[in-house]
Amino acid sequence: MTCSDPTRTVPVADTVVPDGRPGAIPTALALATGTAVLVSAEFVPAGVLPLLADDLHVTEGRAGLAVAATALAGAITAPTIASVLPRADRRRVLLGLLMLALVSNLVVALAPSLPVLLAGRVLLGVAIAGFWSFTFGVGVAVTERPALVSTAMSLGTSVATIIGVPLASVLGDVIGWRAVFALLIAATAASGLVLARLLPPVPAHPGAGAAMMRQALGNRRLIAGVAMIALAAFANFAAYPYIRVALQAVTPSLVTVLLLAWGIGGLVGNLVGGWLSTRLRIGVVAAPAVLFVGLVLMAAHPSTVVVALAVLAWGTGFNMVPVTTQLWVSRAEPNRVEAAVSLQVTAFQAAITLGAVLGGLIVDHRDVWAAMAVGAGLAGLAAVGFAAVRLVPRED
Template sequence: MPLALYALAIGGFGIGLTEFVIAGLLPEVAADFQVTEAVAGGLISGYALAVAIGAIGLTAALGRVDRRRALLGLMVLFIAGNLLSAIAPDYGLMMLGRVLAALCHGAFFGIGSVVAADLVPAEKRAAAISIMFGGLTVANVLGVPLGTFLGQAAGWRSTFWAIAVIGVFALAGIAALIPATPAPAGGSLLGEFRVFTSGQVWLSILVTILGYGGMFGAFSYLAYTLTAVGGFPATAVPWLLIVFGLGLFAGNIAGGRAADRNLPVTLIVLLTGLAVVLAGFALTAGNRTATVVALLLMGGFGFATVPGLQMRILGHATQAPALASGANIAAFNVGNAFGAWLGGTTIDAGLGYTSPLWAGAAVTTAALLVYLLATRLPGGELAGRTTLAPATAAR
């Protein structure tokens, strides 16, 4: 695989670290700014909202720009946001830093998916995309625990200084390794948005929301499931989350390779497997050994869908692949929010701490049904002809 893919992975690692590490540092941030932890939690929800906005708005604005230059500009924005977070004297400027960093998140992965796919032959596109997203999974496995430990040992600001340095490395790698591409000729911003007239694009987005929402809804309340149902001590939760993160990493790589071989079979198997794993986890959550296995499989099946879902929307949006890819990144975040809301609703209804797992299984089953429908409709993979074309067709 081209070295340029690993430059994108470094950027993905820094972005993933920015998104997730704040959760482990909220007590220190809240104390420093003298705000409640609930208010400090706005740094997480504010980031997620900005990701969704940037994924579509910023990607569309950069649609007529050479993709290498676009990625460089996004990394500069990412570095600036983390530097502002590191030196922020008050909560308001900290929030601004988080928003600046988040704006580049969706656009980076959206444009980066197209660049990654263009760097390799058509039969390796999903695997190439999985390498870029591999940086995000490594951030979950290693980056978040290490970033939390650094913030607790040297002050939470040190973590954001470190993330800014990672951004500089990614910037240098992209500048040195990503080839320049001519700006797409012709067209207009309005023309870019015509990609959303495709029913298959919207079905792809819906599958992403439901499929990822099912997993993330269960993930959002894992700490409660592990301690209240599984009987694990609270001190074991970070280590158990590393097991989940290992599943993410392995699933991402395996899912990319499988999607290159047969996209529809891969997505059908993965969505089915994820629904079964979530239901099985709910049934065996009181057994510690079964819980560890379920965590590994939940992460593996859940994130293995990501390269295939990105590949599918790229193939159905050849006239504006970067914008559609960015919209799919926004869909992942909408799925996060939807899953967390649904899981919380089931708990508030008194259904217990395994209820987010059951809800996740149901939502993932809905994703599978929507995908099966999409493959049979005109333009779908199983409708007699395949429209999944290389991303380069958009140039």
């Protein structure tokens, strides 16, 4: 099949094309590896938070800024990076962003103090925001299969939460949190090699840049949806950086198992989100609604069994949010997908920043259960808000 637009790559078959290049599924999975290492790096502090805080002599609430700093940099970067790199080959951009993440993890692994660590985490925020902003458009340009690309990216997120955070928690106790970040350096390098091998060159969209973003910002339904995305992400990240603190308070011996349950819920949420790709109106409402249920149960924490159900629902609900909302914004603004996804990323990263800061204040001045309750309330509002926003593709 040949694309009429000469700036686009040729879409590929599922496994391999006649000239031997990787097909749609390997290409999507290659992008997923990058997503996996970046998400692992972003949220590893949640798995080693007590160790990190103790080593740097700060409170757990302040240590949670390791997540907030990354997200703040991402929120600033996501809507502007396409304007800075309007014509750059997207393959080279993605590889450069992975190398930036590698440098970030190196700075964090060697950081002697919290300010230095936060500086390293800012670099990671730039890498994550840029990678997420470009990856969906790159994947769709190569494969012409949006649901496959979105599901693969969310699969990378799920792998990170199923393996990355629980494994970081276990390894942090055994080898130390700094060694965990050293392992992330190796994983990031390996991901870059995979992407370099499997991803073909991808020219930038002809309309990429500031003009595309201004036009996307004029879509009122898109902006309303982005606001609900921010609310759902805010709900999650007011609580998530402190998940290990909460689990240790309930059942210290089962922390790793329950973190794994959160990750398994994430895998379920990823698959359900992909299944709902043809029912996005339902999907974007169901995701924060399930998150609401999980956080309500978590805030109540009457027993270990209820906490186990809570983290499973929590992981399921939150991990439905990225895949369903990514497809939602791309369908709301089909001619400006790169800009629409950048706004989704901005919403996520800004919400992570504010959520982590607010959650840290609540944890330090109240307790971790109050943070869970605040998250639950915000998730409920996001579900109601999405139910009120119609998904109407913009035609122009």
